[in-house]
Amino acid sequence: MAAPVKVYGPTLSTAVSRVLACLIEKDVDFQLIPINMSKGEHKKPDFIKMQPFGQVPAFQDESISLFESRAICRYICDKYADKGNKELYGTNPLAKASIDQWLEAEGQSFNPPSGALVFQLAFAPRMKIPQDEGLIKQNQEKLGKVLDVYERRLGESRFLAGDEFSLADLSHLPNTQYLVAGTDRGELFTSRKNVGRWWSEISSRESWKKVVQMQKSG
Amino acid sequence: MVVKVYGTAYASPKRVLACLIEKGIEFEAVPVDLIKGEHRSPEYLKLQPFGALPVIQDGDYTLYESRAIIRYYAEKYKSQGTDLLGKSIEERGLVEQWLEVEAQNFHPHIYNLTLHILFASALGFPPDEKVIKESEEKLGKVLDVYEERLSKSNYLAGDFFSLADLSHLPFTQYLVGPINKEYMIRSRKHVSAWWDQISSRPSWKKVLQL
Numbered sequence: 001m002a003a004p005v006k007v008y009g010p011t012l013s014t015a016v017s018r019v020l021a022c023l024i025e026k027d028v029d030f031q032l033i034p035i036n037m038s039k040g041e042h043k044k045p046d047f048i049k050m051q052p053f054g055q056v057p058a059f060q061d062e063s064i065s066l067f068e069s070r071a072i073c074r075y076i077c078d079k080y081a082d083k084g085n086k087e088l089y090g091t092n093p094l095a096k097a098s099i100d101q102w103l104e105a106e107g108q109s110f111n112p113p114s115g116a117l118v119f120q121l122a123f124a125p126r127m128k129i130p131q132d133e134g135l136i137k138q139n140q141e142k143l144g145k146v147l148d149v150y151e152r153r154l155g156e157s158r159f160l161a162g163d164e165f166s167l168a169d170l171s172h173l174p175n176t177q178y179l180v181a182g183t184d185r186g187e188l189f190t191s192r193k194n195v196g197r198w199w200s201e202i203s204s205r206e207s208w209k210k211v212v213q214m215q216k217s218g
Numbered sequence: 219m220v221v222k223v224y225g226t227a228y229a230s231p232k233r234v235l236a237c238l239i240e241k242g243i244e245f246e247a248v249p250v251d252l253i254k255g256e257h258r259s260p261e262y263l264k265l266q267p268f269g270a271l272p273v274i275q276d277g278d279y280t281l282y283e284s285r286a287i288i289r290y291y292a293e294k295y296k297s298q299g300t301d302l303l304g305k306s307i308e309e310r311g312l313v314e315q316w317l318e319v320e321a322q323n324f325h326p327h328i329y330n331l332t333l334h335i336l337f338a339s340a341l342g343f344p345p346d347e348k349v350i351k352e353s354e355e356k357l358g359k360v361l362d363v364y365e366e367r368l369s370k371s372n373y374l375a376g377d378f379f380s381l382a383d384l385s386h387l388p389f390t391q392y393l394v395g396p397i398n399k400e401y402m403i404r405s406r407k408h409v410s411a412w413w414d415q416i417s418s419r420p421s422w423k424k425v426l427q428l
Binding site: 052053063064066067068069070071072074075078079093094096097098100101103104105107108109112146149152153 | 268270279281283285286312314315317319321322323326360366367
């Protein structure tokens, strides 16, 4: 019987891979249904019914249809609380609040500049879109300032929200993977001692290795 | 114990105030002057290392990012005041979905409008007309999706007011007020009705009076 959990989208999408990493950490079986964005499948009526902004991923299980990767991850942790990594979204309110704080920092401070760089450096060339050097420089500077804050934090704490790997760290995996493994700007991360150490630790988790493997074979 | 909320003159901290009032939690407003650069002072950066607003102090406990703060208090005081999270795991999932929509799809464009129209001259740079035009267009497309959603549902996550609706209050107040683009709300029948509902809540009226 097919798994009730379905994720719609291409594995190459950073937001899709965020959800896949979470499902694998939580040991939740799922079906990945590919969406071909270069053919515009994400803008077709059937997909828009599931995701009215025409963005990936979309998610379904037997009781709900959801979108927004960070919301999907929180839902997965709530619904499947007893499965897989039980610490992923904290086991008490203060731990959860710290994870939410760093998930918001990822969404509001880290994602805009790192996402812009991923687009300019990794996707634009593939899509034959000319790169914007001004945007690259601007976002590199912005990201550098954010990573300076991370460098201090990760000198005091093993992971962003505390001593345990959490959704907050996981949420950073997709963009960072592209920048470190797929562009020549990896040194933004690797030249910062604590950020480099943290990246090495979180990217060598089995769950992330599985997602990277899916991206390569997808 | 009274919760200290920093930077309440500005928009994002008002998200926190609205939540605390809905939950019946006492707070103390602590001013932070952005124009004087108080958010970059060493004392402030110890509390909020990104130099952003707000941060809260609850006794010894410090927390930042307004959307993390409202989640924390909505959950901690779940049985007190307005229920802002829904009554089931599925309802909570929808609240989280629309809270992320606000954070990822709505906020970037309305923030650009706020920055360039309201704060550019105070911060010493010329407003970028191209950014203003593009942000208004993109915000319009997002509001079109909201219009469709709110034609089927009284509030964003369902037929109940939640953190997802609350999160939109501060910057939408700027949009219909000093940004001078109320027409973006009024030209959309269901968005308009929704805005009237959520902005006339006693909690929001109280925030605006502070």
